[in-house]
Amino acid sequence: MKTLKVFGSLVIASFREVTQGSRAYNIWMAFLTFVMLFGMFNYGVQLDEGLSVTGMTDRVSWGLYISNFTFLVGVAAAAVMLVLPAYVLKNIDFKQAVLIGEGLAVAALLMCLAFVIADMGGPARLWHMIPVIGVFNFPNSMLTWDVLVLNGYLFINITIPMYILVKRYQGKVPNPKIYIPGVFLSVFWAVGIHMITAFLYQGLQARPFWNNALLGPRFLASAFAAGPALIIIVLAIIRKFTAFKVPNNTIQKISLIVTVAAQINLIMLISELFKEFYAPTHHSISAVYLFFGLKGKTALLPWIWTSISMNVVATIILTFHKLRNNRKILYVVCAMLFVAIWIEKGFGLIVPGFIPGPWGKIAEYSPSFVEVSVTLGIWAMGAFVFTILAKTGIAIELGKIVYHKKED
Amino acid sequence: MSSNNKKWFSLNLTNKSNKSESRGCGKEFDSCSNNKHKDGYDQIMDVPMDRRSAFKKITTGLLMGAGAVSTSCSVVSGDDSKEKSSIEWEEYFKGNYKLMTDEERNNTVDRLVRSYELRKGEKLNISSKDAEDDVLFGYAFNISKCQGYMDCITACVEENNQDRSSQMQYIRIHEMDDGKGFNFEESNDNYYHEVPAEGHFYMGTQCFHCENPPCVEVCPVQATWKEKDGIVVIDYDWCIGCRYCMAACPYDGRRFNWKTPEVPEEEVNKNQHYLGNRLRKKGVMEKCTFCIQRSRIGKNPACAEACPTGSRTFGNLLDPNSNIRWILENKKVFRLKEDLGTEPKFWYYMD
Numbered sequence: 102m103k104t105l106k107v108f109g110s111l112v113i114a115s116f117r118e119v120t121q122g123s124r125a126y127n128i129w130m131a132f133l134t135f136v137m138l139f140g141m142f143n144y145g146v147q148l149d150e151g152l153s154v155t156g157m158t159d160r161v162s163w164g165l166y167i168s169n170f171t172f173l174v175g176v177a178a179a180a181v182m183l184v185l186p187a188y189v190l191k192n193i194d195f196k197q198a199v200l201i202g203e204g205l206a207v208a209a210l211l212m213c214l215a216f217v218i219a220d221m222g223g224p225a226r227l228w229h230m231i232p233v234i235g236v237f238n239f240p241n242s243m244l245t246w247d248v249l250v251l252n253g254y255l256f257i258n259i260t261i262p263m264y265i266l267v268k269r270y271q272g273k274v275p276n277p278k279i280y281i282p283g284v285f286l287s288v289f290w291a292v293g294i295h296m297i298t299a300f301l302y303q304g305l306q307a308r309p310f311w312n313n314a315l316l317g318p319r320f321l322a323s324a325f326a327a328g329p330a331l332i333i334i335v336l337a338i339i340r341k342f343t344a345f346k347v348p349n350n351t352i353q354k355i356s357l358i359v360t361v362a363a364q365i366n367l368i369m370l371i372s373e374l375f376k377e378f379y380a381p382t383h384h385s386i387s388a389v390y391l392f393f394g395l396k397g398k399t400a401l402l403p404w405i406w407t408s409i410s411m412n413v414v415a416t417i418i419l420t421f422h423k424l425r426n427n428r429k430i431l432y433v434v435c436a437m438l439f440v441a442i443w444i445e446k447g448f449g450l451i452v453p454g455f456i457p458g459p460w461g462k463i464a465e466y467s468p469s470f471v472e473v474s475v476t477l478g479i480w481a482m483g484a485f486v487f488t489i490l491a492k493t494g495i496a497i498e499l500g501k502i503v504y505h506k507k508e509d
Numbered sequence: 510m511s512s513n514n515k516k517w518f519s520l521n522l523t524n525k526s527n528k529s530e531s532r533g534c535g536k537e538f539d540s541c542s543n544n545k546h547k548d549g550y551d552q553i554m555d556v557p558m559d560r561r562s563a564f565k566k567i568t569t570g571l572l573m574g575a576g577a578v579s580t581s582c583s584v585v586s587g588d589d590s591k592e593k594s595s596i597e598w599e600e601y602f603k604g605n606y607k608l609m610t611d612e613e614r615n616n617t618v619d620r621l622v623r624s625y626e627l628r629k630g631e632k633l634n635i636s637s638k639d640a641e642d643d644v645l646f647g648y649a650f651n652i653s654k655c656q657g658y659m660d661c662i663t664a665c666v667e668e669n670n671q672d673r674s675s676q677m678q679y680i681r682i683h684e685m686d687d688g689k690g691f692n693f694e695e696s697n698d699n700y701y702h703e704v705p706a707e708g709h710f711y712m713g714t715q716c717f718h719c720e721n722p723p724c725v726e727v728c729p730v731q732a733t734w735k736e737k738d739g740i741v742v743i744d745y746d747w748c749i750g751c752r753y754c755m756a757a758c759p760y761d762g763r764r765f766n767w768k769t770p771e772v773p774e775e776e777v778n779k780n781q782h783y784l785g786n787r788l789r790k791k792g793v794m795e796k797c798t799f800c801i802q803r804s805r806i807g808k809n810p811a812c813a814e815a816c817p818t819g820s821r822t823f824g825n826l827l828d829p830n831s832n833i834r835w836i837l838e839n840k841k842v843f844r845l846k847e848d849l850g851t852e853p854k855f856w857y858y859m860d
Contacts, residue, residue, distance in 0.1 A: 151768035151791040152750075153675075159764055162755045222750015222765065222792025229605070229730045229749055236605050236731045236747075244729040244753055306849045307723060307759035386694075459761040460683065460714065461694035 104267070107504055111270050114502040115493040122492070125342070130488065133481045140478010143471045144219060152222055155472040160464035161455040165472050166220040168447035169479070170213050172327075174251070174298045175320060175446060177209035178291040179328020181258065183358060185288045197351065199284060200265065200494050201332060201339070206258045206291075208487035210251060215479045243301045250294045257287045262494065269497050271504045295320050308454045309384035310391075319369045320446070325362030327442035329355050330435035335491075337432055345495045349428075356431055360419040363438060367416050370409075390463070391453040400465045401452060408444035411437045593627055596620045606744040606783060607734055617746075618783060629774070636782045638805045640738035646799050646854065647739070647826040648813075649836045650713055653860040654820035657682050657704035657711035664815030668800055669786040670778055672770030679764065679797040680715045680812060713821075714845070715812075716741060716762030716797035717853030724754035724763060733794070739826075739854055740799050742784040750792040759849050763796045799823065826854070 122130075147154050157164045180202040218224050229235040230248065239245040261283045268275040299317035306312055333355055340347045377388040391401050415438040418424045425431055448466075457463045468476070496502045603609075603617050614637045625633045662680045671677040683696040687708045696712075705711070718741050725733050725741060732747040733754055755763045769791040781787040782802035789795050800810035804823070808814070813821040824833035836842065840858035847853075 151766070153767035155767075157767070159755070159767075162752045162765060217751075220751070222752070222794075223748065225601075226747070226749045229732070229747055236608065238729050238731045241726050242729045242753070244727065244751065248729070301753075302756075305723065305727075305757050306851075307757055454756070457694065459759050460681065460698065461696070462698065462761075 107267060107271060110504060111267060111502075114270075114504075115489075115496070118496045118502055119489045119492050123342075126492075130485070133485045133488070136481035137478050137485065140475050140481065143474035144478070147219075147471055147475065148224070154469060156467050156469045157472075158464060158466070160458050160462060161452060161466035163220070163451050163455070164466055165448065165468040165476050166216045168451040169476055170216040170220070171298060171302075171451060172443050172446045173209045173213045173216065173483075174294055175324030175442075176328045176331060177206045177213065177254065177258075178295040178321075179324040179326075180205040180209065180332060181284075181287050181291045182325060183329045183332060183355065184284055197347065197498075199280075200262055200498070201335060201491065203258045203262045203287070204487055204490040204494060205328075205332060205335065206287075207255065207262075207490060208483045210255045210258065211486055212479050212483040213251060214255075215482060216476075219475050219479065243297065243304055246297045247294075247301055250290065250297050254287065254290050254294050257283060257290060261287065262490075266494060266497050270502065272500075292321065295324060302450075302454065307459065308387075310387035310454045311450075313373075315369055315373060319366065319373070322362050322366040322369055323442045323446055326359050326366055327439050327446070329359045329362070330438045330442075333359065333435045334432060334439070335487075337428075339491065339495065343495055344499055352428070352431070353426065356419070356425050356435075359435065359438065360416075360425065363412070363416040363419055366442075367412065370412075386457060387453040390456050391449065395457065395463055398456075398463050398465050400467060401449065404444050405449050408441045408449060411441035412445065415441065589627055593624065596624045596627075600624075600746065603746065605731060605747045607731060614783070621783075621787065631779070633787075634780050635787055636780075636802060636805070638782065640736050640740075640805070642737075643825075643827050644738040645826045646718070646804060647824065647833050647837075647856070648718075648799070648854065649822040649833050649840075649842065649856045649858060651818075651820040651822070651860065652710065652712050652857055654818045655682070655711040655713060655816075656818050657684055657700070657706070657709070658817060659704075660815045660817055661713065661812035661821065664811040665797070665800075667776065668778055668803070668811035669798075670770075670772050670781075670788055671764075671795075672766065672768075672789075673773065673776075674771045675767065677764050677766075677770070677795075679762075680713055681761070682711055682713045684709050684711055712857070714760060714762075715855075716758075717760050717845070717851070717855035718797075718799060720852035720854060721850060723757040723759065723849075723851060727753045727757045729753065736784070736801075738805075740784075740801055740804070741796070742798055742801065743794050743796060744784070745787070745789050745793045745795065748793040750794070752794070754794060759846050759851065760853070763794055766791050766793055766795065 155164060155166075183202050184199055218227070221227065230237060230245075232239075237245050239249070261280055264280055264283075265275045296317045299320040302308070302311035303313065303316045333352055336347045336352060336355075339345050373388075374392075377385040381389070386395070389395060390398070391405055393399075394402050415434045418430065418434050419438075425434075452466050456465065493502075600617070600620055604613070606614065606617070609617070618635045618637050622633050622635055625631065659682055662678050662682065665671070665680055666673070666678060669679070671679070681698040683693060683698045684700050684704075684706065685692060685696045687710060689695060691712070700706075718735075718739055720735075720739070722735055722741050725735055729751060730747060730749055732749070733741065733743045735741050750765070752765055755765060766789055770789050772788065777788070778786055780802055782798075782805065785798045785801035800808075800812075804810055809823050813823040822832050822836055824831035826833060826837075828834065836858060837856060842856040842858045844853045844856055
């Protein structure tokens with residue numbers, strides 16, 4: 102009962118906290134709201150007309166939505182896996198990494214779910230998937246596994262920060278014995294969501310481009326680079342705009358993680374390229390399309406080469422301590438890496454899986470206006486959620502909002 | 510499979526009433542681009558109404574949703590619209606066809622028929638006939654005989670009520686170059702010239718009704734499954750439209766309704782099967798069902814019947830006297846992408 106009361110007052114206090122802020126904050130939130138509304142309007146158009154308003158066809162049946170979903174699973178996973186090395190490397194303020202990382206994970210997961218729902222032909226019939234009421238094709242369908250692990254992960258990542266924040270809100274110290282096991286569980290769970298999302302594609306014998314044992318590990322490596330890169334950028338912004346103290350040391354340690362992951366990712370890329378192009382088989386044809394184009398169809402070329410060059414340049418810069426420890430360079434490099442991996446794990450992975458089609462048909466894909474708008478709307482939703490979570494979390498950590506005992 | 514087998518109840522099917530002369534390249538469908546007709550799923554669900562009856566309907570729905578007894582609805586709505594919304598309500602909450610009891614199956618079929626009758630004043634004939642014992646359907650395709658006329662495609666589209674506006678086709682006929690073997694990459698499945706063209710041969714693909722279908726495994730809600738007689742079917746009302754099956758199919762056998770399918774009213778084939786050619790809605794998968802509405806009553810699929818060259822043979826693999834068994838035993842047959850372990854029930858052979 103008392104916990105409920107504390108929680109209720111926390112909700113009220115945080116509502117007050119997130120509804121007021123600096124001018125920049127207000128503009129930021131208004132901008133996000135506008136983008137979200139715009140996305141929602143376009144989603145309405147899509148609901149009304151059907152998925153024909155997207156660029157997808159029978160030949161390329163997954164596009165921008167599923168690409169973003171795949172990438173964001175990585176972000177969600179990596180944000181938390183950052184916690185483990187941070188713990189092993191000691192001398193980092195552990196709680197901080199937990200809070201920001203898990204807040205990011207929550208936002209990324211909500212975006213994942215939104216992207217999957219946006220991709221559904223019949224979102225009204227999604228109840229068919231609810232176990233017991235509907236039919237849940239477990240364990241045969243990897244999609245059901247994915248639903249389980251994503252929702253489980255969402256649950257873990259809501260409860261842990263909630264516990265820490267409610268404690269701090271009351272001015273108490275959170276008990277590590279309670280939240281540390283949760284953190285470790287979420288770290289292993291993060292590997293799980295990543296591998297299972299990779300298995301979603303890896304398990305399809307129909308698509309040789311995906312049916313590749315390296316897909317899962319490469320997902321992990323690239324996520325480990327992109328997720329923490331995003332965290333570095335977020336921490337930099339938080340440092341600039343709030344009184345929340347993020348020691349240089351923290352950012353430095355995280356950038357080390359990004360570096361190692363980016364290096365491993367490159368090694369795996371080389372391994373993949375070698376396999377596809379040293380002795381090309383019939384199954385290499387999607388890779389040929391992706392990297393060089395097929396029969397004059399070259400839509401993905403500018404994207405993938407931008408991605409690869411950004412990836413290589415960023416990794417080289419990160420490898421040199423001098424350059425990496427320069428804060429300004431680091432932020433730029435992190436942004437580059439993030440975009441590079443978004444391309445690579447997004448439509449650089451999903452679209453070529455469908456091209457050429459099972460009978461060799463090359464039909465290219467490019468997202469429609471509606472699709473791009475809905476995608477932007479969902480990203481804005483993610484940013485909106487994260488801003489709210491981070492603002493509340495930081496206010497509590499800074500002791501700006503505290504629980505006042507009233508009558509009891 | 511003899512088509513004059515009268516063991517089963519006979520339907521009043523007029524054989525190929527209006528066989529069109531054009532080749533299925535879409536010309537005959539041009540009439541449907543003017544969206545005058547109420548088509549596809551709309552014919553069942555999208556009831557034209559004024560604002561007043563819309564309000565009534567919503568209210569009825571809400572009252573029912575709130576658990577009000579149906580009699581109380583009569584204060585706000587006429588009998589017909591009450592019945593329509595009640596049907597919609599029950600249709601939305603019905604279960605997966607695969608898991609329904611016979612009674613539930615009959616009920617949903619009755620609802621669909623009644624709904625169409627309320628809308629159009631015409632009766633559909635929707636069957637929910639189960640698989641027969643000792644039947645396993647298979648298909649054989651004679652590459653030497655096919656001339657690429659595409660009569661099979663035209664017949665298929667007409668029989669199975671496929672969307673005319675997007676020209677959805679279950680069958681693809683690939684035009685291959687002589688001397689290059691089965692080179693799908695260089696083949697053309699979208700030709701508009703006179704056939705048979707010099708220096709080419711033809712080969713058709715469609716859903717192969719695999720014994721080990723990857724599409725069935727991946728469906729998160731079991732909206733698609735393999736029936737006892739080997740036909741891979743979809744419950745159109747259970748499909749959530751995630752298109753995972755489409756990604757999993759190595760044979761390009763599946764199609765998605767990217768928008769509401771349109772079939773001009775007078776072209777609707779009214780002899781339907783729940784798992785076969787009944788009208789679909791937007792956002793669901795569909796595919797070849799070996800014309801389940803025909804094959805389950807002992808007829809050939811429309812494609813096999815329409816083929817003027819005799820390159821298509823359909824039959825019961827468990828019947829030792831069937832034509833298909835003779836082909837499998839006497840011809841050098843092969844299947845496509847056998848290395849994937851999908852075990853298609855669709856064989857190719859040459860004379």
